[in-house]
Amino acid sequence: MGGGACTVTSDVTTTSVPERLAKNRFVLDEEESHIEIDQEVCRATGTAARIIAVCPAGVYSEQDGQVVADYAACLECGTCLAVAAPGALRWRYPRGGFGVSFREG
Amino acid sequence: MTAEATEPDFDVIVVGAGPAGSVTAYLLAQQGHSVVLIERGEAPGAKNLSGGVLYGRVLDEVFPGFAEEAPVERRITRHVTTFLTGDSSVSVDYAGRPLAEPVNAVTVLRAKFDAWLAERAEEAGVFLMPGVRVDELLREEGPAGPQVVGVRAGDDELRARVVVAADGVNSFLARSAGLRSKPPEHHLAVGVKAVISLPRTVIEDRFAVTGDEGAAHAIVGDCTLGIGGGGFLYTNTDSLSVGVVLRLDDLLKHGRTAAEVFDHYLAHPVLAPYLRGGEMVEYGSHLVAEGGLEMLGSVVTGGMVVVGEAAGLTINSGLTVRGMDLAIGSAVAAARGIGEAIAADDVTATGLSAYRRHLDDSFVVKDLRTYERAPSFLERDRMYGAYGELAAGIFHDVFAMDGTPRKHLVTVAREAFKRSPLRLRDVISDGWAGVRAL
Numbered sequence: 345m346g347g348g349a350c351t352v353t354s355d356v357t358t359t360s361v362p363e364r365l366a367k368n369r370f371v372l373d374e375e376e377s378h379i380e381i382d383q384e385v386c387r388a389t390g391t392a393a394r395i396i397a398v399c400p401a402g403v404y405s406e407q408d409g410q411v412v413a414d415y416a417a418c419l420e421c422g423t424c425l426a427v428a429a430p431g432a433l434r435w436r437y438p439r440g441g442f443g444v445s446f447r448e449g
Numbered sequence: 450m451t452a453e454a455t456e457p458d459f460d461v462i463v464v465g466a467g468p469a470g471s472v473t474a475y476l477l478a479q480q481g482h483s484v485v486l487i488e489r490g491e492a493p494g495a496k497n498l499s500g501g502v503l504y505g506r507v508l509d510e511v512f513p514g515f516a517e518e519a520p521v522e523r524r525i526t527r528h529v530t531t532f533l534t535g536d537s538s539v540s541v542d543y544a545g546r547p548l549a550e551p552v553n554a555v556t557v558l559r560a561k562f563d564a565w566l567a568e569r570a571e572e573a574g575v576f577l578m579p580g581v582r583v584d585e586l587l588r589e590e591g592p593a594g595p596q597v598v599g600v601r602a603g604d605d606e607l608r609a610r611v612v613v614a615a616d617g618v619n620s621f622l623a624r625s626a627g628l629r630s631k632p633p634e635h636h637l638a639v640g641v642k643a644v645i646s647l648p649r650t651v652i653e654d655r656f657a658v659t660g661d662e663g664a665a666h667a668i669v670g671d672c673t674l675g676i677g678g679g680g681f682l683y684t685n686t687d688s689l690s691v692g693v694v695l696r697l698d699d700l701l702k703h704g705r706t707a708a709e710v711f712d713h714y715l716a717h718p719v720l721a722p723y724l725r726g727g728e729m730v731e732y733g734s735h736l737v738a739e740g741g742l743e744m745l746g747s748v749v750t751g752g753m754v755v756v757g758e759a760a761g762l763t764i765n766s767g768l769t770v771r772g773m774d775l776a777i778g779s780a781v782a783a784a785r786g787i788g789e790a791i792a793a794d795d796v797t798a799t800g801l802s803a804y805r806r807h808l809d810d811s812f813v814v815k816d817l818r819t820y821e822r823a824p825s826f827l828e829r830d831r832m833y834g835a836y837g838e839l840a841a842g843i844f845h846d847v848f849a850m851d852g853t854p855r856k857h858l859v860t861v862a863r864e865a866f867k868r869s870p871l872r873l874r875d876v877i878s879d880g881w882a883g884v885r886a887l
Contacts, residue, residue, distance in 0.1 A: 357716040364732035400734040421734040422619040441580035448644040449559030
């Protein structure tokens with residue numbers, strides 16, 4: 345919107361994904377990750393770029409040629425699994441009671 | 450192994466306390482069966498997310514007058530369909546009071562609404578186990594072939610005569626039973642949604658609704674940067690549900706990220722005024738299986754049935770995306786079929802196929818058949834760009850008094866059409882396909 349009034353509160357349209365996720369309630373499972381990545385299959389199949397693109401929470405990123413998963417931010421939609429090549433990703437739901445806990449839904 | 454060792458703990462185990470699971474559990478408990486409802490979230494609803502519109506007629510049959518009792522947000526009396534370009538929008542706005550009574554569509558926030566449904570099941574005698582993830586099915590070789598006999602959750606095993614997989618769109622249970630294979634990407638979409646809180650008076654003023662009435666906006670075109678899918682904007686009591694649904698094959702083809710398309714949508718000049726001053730209180734996503742009838746897998750195996758999204762029950766007709774009402778419809782059919790199978794003492798695939806017959810006779814499969822062609826129709830790219838541009842071009846020329854002599858509408862339309870990349874044969878083809886599909 346051109347010429348919109350300057351507001352002090354942060355505009356919903358300009359918040360970053362981490363800022364948005366910070367509004368959610370997460371119960372972190374510190375003992376185990378529900379996401380495991382097979383780096384070789386990921387690389388060989390081009391899965392990395394695909395899961396990075398589709399994940400709305402930005403869980404996946406590439407660091408030093410490795411795909412890493414920030415599983416604590418996962419919204420548990422399963423979209424990554426749907427686009428991953430077979431064997432590239434072992435993705436299951438977090439253990440009971442852990443993970444995202446929607447208050448709205 | 451003694452006979453006692455394999456005695457079932459319950460008549461029925463239902464996995465997943467969404468609308469499909471809770472309604473199945475409720476109806477079976479009402480029939481007098483012992484039912485356990487297992488939910489991986491810390492409470493029912495904690496893992497559940499949808500755009501937010503529930504077409505409520507079928508639920509009203511299960512719980513008459515539910516809209517008065519349940520934590521629903523608003524009754525939708527205004528449906529707005531908008532074609533968006535980068536700087537323009539063309540809308541069809543249908544406001545109809547008759548949609549309020551009897552209840553047609555309501556907005557819901559699932560953390561609250563699904564908790565209410567699970568409470569109804571508990572009231573009917575269902576044993577609720579929240580915070581428990583089911584890890585796998587227990588299977589045994591029976592006289593009629595392999596039979597599901599229960600579930601394992603961690604170190605615990607629970608046995609039942611029938612297991613109901615109501616574990617959502619990713620249904621690991623249906624997959625492990627071989628009832629569903631991985632769906633193709635053009636049948637899958639990712640929904641990205643935020644809940645934005647605003648004072649209720651502001652919502653009522655901005656959306657021109659009063660009392661408990663609400664509006665549902667469906668938006669196509671530039672809101673998704675031309676990617677197959679669309680945007681939505683729904684009113685809750687004192688918040689908005691706003692999001693996009695993006696077809697995965699097209700998202701990947703366009704080289705965009707889901708988060709960046711969602712950002713573009715929120716900031717769009719046509720959308721931003723509705724959201725101004727609001728505070729984002731939650732951000733979520735959900736995988737949508739949009740394939741219609743083609744995605745309906747096999748829903749019955751020995752000792753197990755599949756309901757709701759776990760069975761692939763979703764319809765995208767372009768203007769409406771439906772899942773929850775189909776989930777509830779399948780729950781009604783499943784509870785009947787399971788009841789009959791248990792009464793006949795035959796919970797093999799043959800006995801449980803009563804569910805499939807009831808499902809076929811219900812509005813669920815009838816509607817899936819009606820919209821059988823919708824998914825492939827909606828894959829036509831022109832739906833998401835060129836038509837919005839054309840409509841915006843026509844209306845621009847109608848309303849822009851730029852000093853040139855006025856022309857009749859037909860001429861204006863013909864000229865706008867010539868400027869657009871659309872060709873007549875595309876329009877005829879799309880129009881004909883659309884009429885047949887929708």
